[in-house]
Amino acid sequence: MPLEKYRKKRDFQKTSEPPGEATHEPAGRLAYVIQKHQATRLHWDLRLERDGVLKSWAVPKEPPTKAGERRLAVEVEDHPLEYGSFAGEIPAGGYGAGTVEIWDRGHFVPMEWEENAIVIEIHGEKLEGTYCLIRFQPDKDPKNWLFFKKKS
Numbered sequence: 001m002p003l004e005k006y007r008k009k010r011d012f013q014k015t016s017e018p019p020g021e022a023t024h025e026p027a028g029r030l031a032y033v034i035q036k037h038q039a040t041r042l043h044w045d046l047r048l049e050r051d052g053v054l055k056s057w058a059v060p061k062e063p064p065t066k067a068g069e070r071r072l073a074v075e076v077e078d079h080p081l082e083y084g085s086f087a088g089e090i091p092a093g094g095y096g097a098g099t100v101e102i103w104d105r106g107h108f109v110p111m112e113w114e115e116n117a118i119v120i121e122i123h124g125e126k127l128e129g130t131y132c133l134i135r136f137q138p139d140k141d142p143k144n145w146l147f148f149k150k151k152s
């Protein structure tokens, strides 16, 4: 069950976040979205479509638009594809309570997708170009990745 963790954390009677009914095969472009999430702590949620779900990372600082800036990106649970268009309020008391807005969206092209290294071309409105996600402490802290734009 790819979305088990996602569903366990949420009460869909209370939140308007999608439970994730459909896991359709990707047709054409792969979804890329970043949601700005004003929760207990402000962060940006990077989401990339892969195998019928949105692979997800929480980025504590604004994502880099130019080369030379590196951001910590903490891997979190897979989200349903429908989450890519979610914006709104997550009610107080629920998981991730706060405001979600779409910060950037578009599609991406995977150049390399390995266990500890992902290289993608992002085609968004704010982010554009080749980006890397590198798991920098695979044994010690496998959830922690570095997210940065490659020099062109």
Ligand SMILES: [Mn+2]
Binding pocket: 037, 039, 043, 044, 045, 058, 096
């Ligand atoms: Mn979040």
